[in-house]
Amino acid sequence: MIDLLVAGGGPAGLAAAIHAARLGMEVVVVEPRAAPVDKACGEGIMPSGVAALRSLGVEGPGHDLRGIRYLEGARSAEATFRDRTGLGVRRTALHSALYQRAVELGVSMVEGKVRGIRQGHDSADAAGLTARWLIAADGLHSPLRRELGLDRPGGAPRRYGLRRHYRIAPWTDFVEVHWSRQGEAYVTPVGDNLVGVAVLSRDRRSYDEHLTLFPALAALLRGREASPVRGAGPLRQRARSQRAGRTLLVGDAAGYVDALTGEGIALAMATAAAAVRCLAADRPEAYPAQWARLTRRHRLLTEGLLRAARYPATARLIVPTARRAPAAFRAAVHALQ
8 A cells, every 4th residue: 555646747746746755655646648748827836836846846947027017008017026036937847847856756657547536444546556545636627526526517707728838038027917808818938038828718719819809919929939829728617625535636626716816836836735734644634624725815816806807897997906006916916926
């Protein structure tokens, strides 16, 4: 019997594996895809997420980020991070760094899928393995969340994300959020000559059609495409609980509101650490409350912004309000960092 089986070798699963290995646990990660895995991701990591990665001994190459800037037409508002910087980093580079760190610590990597979980009083069986504990970190549309009966309808709004990279020198060390009535475009510097641009919207249309909503940005990026378009969605996912028996849900599998505030990696690191602490203390029942506490601020702020962005009358007020109330905007950014 091993100590911990982790289903899913993305950032959340690898972070959980690293935490567990550092506590002396025997850990196996089961993931169907070879590393590094690329996914649609805004690729901006908030300062708390950068600090969490460094505490694990993980340093990803990327571009330092000083804060967040909102733009709509000629209007803009910005807030710098307090004390620390964030990081724009390619998803593949982040995944490689986490993978290598896990391997260094003795984590075993197995190619495959975890299905058909059988849980007993003191163990969980899946993928031909028996473990004391199981962590499901198998992503936004987690098959294990469904298998365990923890899936809940996502509800409205149903939003989708698309991302592409552009070969151009970053013109800022801020994450830029370009707003329109139909959605947002997130510009993240991820290298000396590379930026990622993710668009989020309720509307199902092509990436290029979305980008036409931001004419100045589209003109700047035209002809500089450096990667194919990757997509994700619907983004909102909910779980009835973050625990079923000896299995804990971590990262996006545990529930997700939206990518609007850019905290995905930071929350993945925080919830992975909390899950492993609960298992090490033999208190899995404590994890759902810890998950709720760790994610509460993010969920409340993201829900508030989503409500404002849903209706044209309030969407057009987001950037002007941030501009007229810079202290409140800074406070919101600092609360998320």
